[in-house]
Amino acid sequence: xxxxxxxxxxxIIIMKKNIHPQYQEVVFSCVCGAKYIAGSTLKDKExxxxxxxACHPFYTGKQKLVDTSGRVDKFMAKVKKAQEVAEKKxxxxxxxxxxxxxxxxxxxxxxxxxxxx
Numbered sequence: 001x002x003x004x005x006x007x008x009x010x011x012i013i014i015m016k017k018n019i020h021p022q023y024q025e026v027v028f029s030c031v032c033g034a035k036y037i038a039g040s041t042l043k044d045k046e047x048x049x050x051x052x053x054a055c056h057p058f059y060t061g062k063q064k065l066v067d068t069s070g071r072v073d074k075f076m077a078k079v080k081k082a083q084e085v086a087e088k089k090x091x092x093x094x095x096x097x098x099x100x101x102x103x104x105x106x107x108x109x110x111x112x113x114x115x116x117x
Contacts, residue, residue: 021041022041022043023040023041024039024040024045025038025040026039026044026046027045027046027047028046028048028049028052029048029049030048030050030052031048031055032052032054034052034053036052
């Protein structure tokens with residue numbers, strides 16, 4: 001019984017040859033300059049990344065914008081435009097209020113003048 005079990009264990013541990021990818025050490029380098037060595041089956045010897053644990057906002061507590069296709073700039077332009085539109089609307093509302101108060105003031109002064117005569 002022990003012998004059968006040992007044979008089964010050996011069968012599981014022994015890998016078939018020439019069907020597995022080559023496992024090698026690969027250097028992962030970040031834009032911030034940090035480099036890490038790890039094992040991988042990728043054929044490249046060096047892999048470049050945009051964010052790593054040395055510069056990621058979650059680990060550093062600092063905000064970093066990664067913009068590869070100008071999405072942040074587009075968003076900021078939309079926000080700026082929306083703020084300008086909102087400011088214009090506020091000005092229009094304020095002007096309408098001022099016009100109404102002026103009209104009411106004119107009417108009350110006209111009524112007072114006619115009442116005095």
